[in-house]
Amino acid sequence: MPELKVKGVTIVETFAEAFPMVGTRVIITAPTAEWAMISARTMTGFATSVIACGAEGGIERTLSKSETPDGRPGVAVLLFTMDANMLQTQLRNRVGQCVLTSPGSACYAGLKGEKSLKLGSSLRFFGDGWQMSKVIGGRRYWRIPVMGGEFVCEEKTGMTTKAVGGGNLLVVGKSHKAVLAACTRAVKAMAEVPDVITPFPGGIVRSGSKVGSKYAGQIASTNHAYAPGLKWHADSELPPSAEAVLEIVIDGLTADAVHEAMHEGLHAIAKGGAREGITHITAGNYGGNLGPHHFHLKEIVG
């Protein structure tokens, strides 16, 4: 079989193995776009991986004044976990500690899901009896008096059980600089795709992991097959030229959105061609037995 190449970059014939997740979207608004972003960044801080953060979260996109319920600048945030209870806990804690506390913020539902999650209906108790509820157009909002004025928070937001976590691309190149540049480009391209986030720092993971470890109690450890410093090892999957590998992980509200993001990302990585030092684009999987969603790179390319 001929090797699949895009602009000289080898697309390894493998697939990204992804998992079902539950996800939600909330909209954060503030007096300025800058403060909406500060609030959203704080809420999605320390939300790179469910392995130890409790949730995976990120900023989906910024919203103009005309797109938000209160006509102020806003940010759409996505949050994912493995089950609904955890998503509820994470949402309550993160909105309560990071959005409620943020100057001038308000928080609204961003998803009409098949199920709903409590938003203001649990945070209202912060109002200590002074909270007020208002129904506008069939949607209930809580007004909670706070030192900065009033925190407005919609009662509920939607949840989807059709979310997908762990879509990924592994980028192999001849220099760290080249791989970082290509991945940065890819994250930017993926940011344009609706319904997805790339939860890791700047969208990029430099320490992809495998399940388990030689140490008892360590649930994940370095993906040594892709660590360039261990190319001598029989387990290594890397070509001799590989100097760095970076990974982009994608979570999305639907499998289609993850597919589209991977497509955009893959082409953004390959854009500079092999000339820029990218040699391979591959993906992480566990042999296909763990996650039901398989994103085959040869289909992603098309």
Added chain:
Amino acid sequence: MSALSFELKGRPEQRLDLSSLVPSRLDGLNRKEIEALSVATTREALTVGDAFKVKGRDVQNLHFVGTDDRCDKIGAKLAGGEIVVDGDVGMLLGAQMKRGKIAVDGSAGVSVGASMSGGEISVRRDVGDQAGGVAFGETFGMKGGFISIGGDAGSLLGERLRRGLIVVGGKAGDYAGGRMVAGTLLLRGGAGRYAGYGNRRGSLIFADKPRHLMPTYVDSGVMEFDYLRLLETWLREQGMRIRLGGRARRLMGDMAVLGKGEMLILE
């Protein structure tokens, strides 16, 4: 399919009870059966056919033409569909309605949308007393939905209002929001005396400082309300361009009762 229309033949001798002319009741009836429905409110028998010229077929889309202030209970207990009224109407327009839309291109009598729980009523001109108030046999006034009044409203607007929004383009009478439990009144042209009397948790929004303020309302000063911005955005989506801005003076009351209600006076 064309709207099912009822054209009033002339001023009726008696008040008409038109509560049976709603989609749920008319569905499945033929023209003859519809014309045979009684609309009488006295011992004199009177049917739809006696009072109205009936045309059209679509029961989800009702049209009243040439009605006057004796046409009571149009759209009462409405549970869906749309009613357009070309004329004035009597009392209890859309009372206890649950869903659907009623638009009146004229004035309405007392108790518009009394104890309604959902849906939308718009009256282009004036309405009588107790709009959004308490229907006979009910404990609470309006319990949800939206009433928009282009002209003036009578007294006791939103009496015992529990949920929902009433917007008045003109002036509201005395006791606006009297004994209201919750919900919102947006008063663009001010109100008479005793606005917010006995208000527990409701909001009265005034475009300008009201002339009469009850002494049982206490000033909390001016601040920003994202709630007003939400409301303004939603109203715009309904085709109503009303500038609320975000800043308002907040007075809390009625301190003679619970005291968790408010007046927001736009800055």
